[in-house]
Amino acid sequence: MSVFAFAIAFLVIGSLLYDPVPLWVLVVFPLLVFAGAVGALWRTFRMWQAERSGAITPRGRWQVWQGAGWFLLAMFLLSLGGTGGALMDR
Numbered sequence: 001m002s003v004f005a006f007a008i009a010f011l012v013i014g015s016l017l018y019d020p021v022p023l024w025v026l027v028v029f030p031l032l033v034f035a036g037a038v039g040a041l042w043r044t045f046r047m048w049q050a051e052r053s054g055a056i057t058p059r060g061r062w063q064v065w066q067g068a069g070w071f072l073l074a075m076f077l078l079s080l081g082g083t084g085g086a087l088m089d090r
Contacts, residue, residue, distance in 0.1 A: 003036030004072060007079075026086055030079040037072035040065050 007029050014025040047062035 003032055003039070004075060007032040007036070023087075026083040030076055030083055033072055033076045033079050037069050037076055040069035040072055044069055 010032070011025060011029050014022065044062050044065040047056075047065060050056045051058045051062065
């Protein structure tokens, strides 16, 4: 979740500092959100695998990471929609 907050803060600061948002901000923001989604889904898989093999006691925490991963993937698609229009205007 901290990657998502960092990406939002990065975009807000970038838009406040410059009237036109620089190209690298438009490219980096969706990539940061996507990296967070991949990280959350990787953690989901590792925790699920450990619970399945019996290495840790089942606590149901992998479901929370799966929810975070899907949320970040949805935010990634929204960020592509938001930055895609700005990229097409250039």
